[in-house]
Amino acid sequence: MRAGRELSNQETRAERELHEEQEFVDRLHERVDHLRGATAEELAEALGPVGNAAQARLERDVRVTERSGLLAALNAVGSSLCFGRIDLAESEGGGHHHIGRLGVRADDPELTPLLVDWRAPVARPFYLATGHTPMGLRRRRHLTTGGADGREVTALHDEHLDLADRERTGHEDHSGDDVLLSALGAARTGRMGDIVRTIQAEQDRIIRAPHRGVLVVEGGPGTGKTAVALHRAAYLLYEHRELLARRAVLIVGPNPAFLGYIGEVLPALGETGVLLATQGELFPGVHATAAESDHAAQVKGRAAMADVLARALADRQRLPEPVIDIEHDGAVVELDEALVAPVREKTRALGLPHNAAREHFEGHLLNVLTEQVADRLGADPFGGPNLLDASDITQIRDDLGDNPEVWSAMDELWPVLTPQGFLADYLTEPGHLSEEDAAAIRRAPRRAQEWTPADVPLLDEAAELLGEDDRGRLAAEEADRLERIAYAQGVLDASYASRTYEFEDKEELDGDASEVLAAHDIVDAERMAERHEEADHRTAAERAAADRTWAFGHIIVDEAQELSPMAWRLLMRRCPTRSLTLVGDPAQTAREAGAGSWDEILAPYVDDRWEHTRLGVNYRTPAEIMEVAAAVPRVAHPDFHPPESVRSTGVRPWARAAADLPAALTGAVAAELPEEGRLAVIAPRELHGALAPALREWLPDVRAGEGPDLTRQVVLLDPRGAKGLEFDVVLVVEPGRYEASDLYVALTRATQRLGVLHSEPLPAALEGALG
């Protein structure tokens, strides 16, 4: 009887708790809805016309940026606006805080905090507190919301961190671990989601690590490296908003499909100040997607290429072979090696980039040509000093400067080059390399500008070596400025013409009218022209994408060990403050183009001043699959330890030998396709053509070699393209053809089930390991 009453009291308490949280969540959404409307209105107002004063325009720009950021955050809240609550111990003053995706204050005079942003220091114990170290907490609560609009509180999970606390809420049956496990076991959508509800302590420490310096995060497959890197970006943007909103954060990922996969995480967290890019997109104006051999990419990635390009450029600073004849003033002026070599040396000695030095080359060359002409014209037949005076010499120099033959000689000897033009020329005839390496990267002239990702660091290197001959740009800017002044002058003249009329008109009505119009007198055309310059409303990330010399506030590199030494040179140029987070796993790295150990990568830039940290728990791959996959790196490293899987499913991975692979694949996909979620077929690229018809039922329009659409229920990938991705079910085809690191990647992509299909022998590591 007594037990029965207690039980019903518990039920009542549990219901009351749920009801109270529902009321709170309703109030919260109401407040956010109101804020959203008000912010949208403020933004519309800010985007409206403002006066011409520079101050007003500046203030408007700041307001627009702020309001747009806030609106993006408010629009992003989606369903789990509030997902946690922490109750403080009596010793900490009691009370509680709700934790959510963004900070929200009540509409009262004190602006009482309603919801604490997950990134705020107050929220930290939500992620870190344990029974052993409660961090001042009495209780931690996970709120799960759902329903049609995502606003219904569907479950609470309470953990008591003070073990002496006997109070029960009726929601203690499941712990925070169940919330994590249900997130991990959920069907995949083809897009990565955020993990703010369930960030684990080891991950939280990395996410909130100080932003200065280089932080290296290593961890096996599925340890949350990518998730952590993205949440770190969100955290840094929150913590250092002022700096990073201006300088933007760059996230570099291994391929476009991967960027598509992770692309929604930061916007869902309300952050827009981030540029996501692959290596192939890091040179503005170039979209480098052409393919090439591993050998070619490896040659291009070597650090020595910086020197090779510098030498190739020096080759373009030519000497006459043997002479260039210039017709001038009825005679021939001879440009030979003896004359040009000292000019070239003098110009090189300035240490300027090639294009920037061109102006000096022109000056020096004109001087020696002038001397030659003056020697001839002013020679005293009786052997005395030259008969020409200073003005004659100036005249000769000016005349030479007007002679097109002089300019074409200059273009031959010291041409102004673009990075694209220079590199394309180099690749059609690669010098300063062994014959074998040159053959690997040589390109037919008609394909010379089909850029590959490995070309991008070379283009950037070339741009550095070339510098800018900015005379053209400056002249264009000056012409533009003059045009604006002329326009402004026209406007002023027009308003002056109407002035008398308006003035008279107004004066009759208003004695102050002369004051208003007097403003005209102090605005000259030049200042008015300045005011007509376009306001730049692009975000910092958008401006950064278009600017090769942009210095980012922070750079995050996923799969960082894939990058070549030349790619590191490019990235370090984009990050002069050396504020970087590098994420990678050596066991998943194809070493061909990679830069080797972290020490080797980083020593040239930061010496040994970098921090290393590891993630050790696998949140993706069930233990059964991990056991099979770990055998692959163990072949070369017998003491290899994979990260520990947080889950097991009880389902063993299987292997099936089949003479007719396409038929076997069709059968396997039909049998394994999850009701909800995604299935990936990972197969060597050369088999895609033969396998695509077998997938027609699910992928009717797929063509071999196409970028995958990860939101389809079935996806066809090669092992490199599978990097960083995950699927509910994975079928690996012909694993005997993969390199070990690629095979390890392919085998660790599944969150639920793994199957292997082969017609050729299995690699030794998999033999006997599969059911």
Ligand SMILES: Nc1ncnc2c1ncn2[C@@H]1O[C@H](COP(=O)(O)OP(=O)(O)OP(=O)(O)O)[C@@H](O)[C@H]1O
């Ligand atoms: N704390 C967490 N809560 C919920 N899900 C998590 C958590 N940590 C990681 N995950 C999930 O685990 C999966 C693997 O994470 P992620 O892709 O970041 O791992 P990774 O280390 O980058 O893997 P890989 O090196 O294999 O690409 C993702 O689905 C991610 O959302």
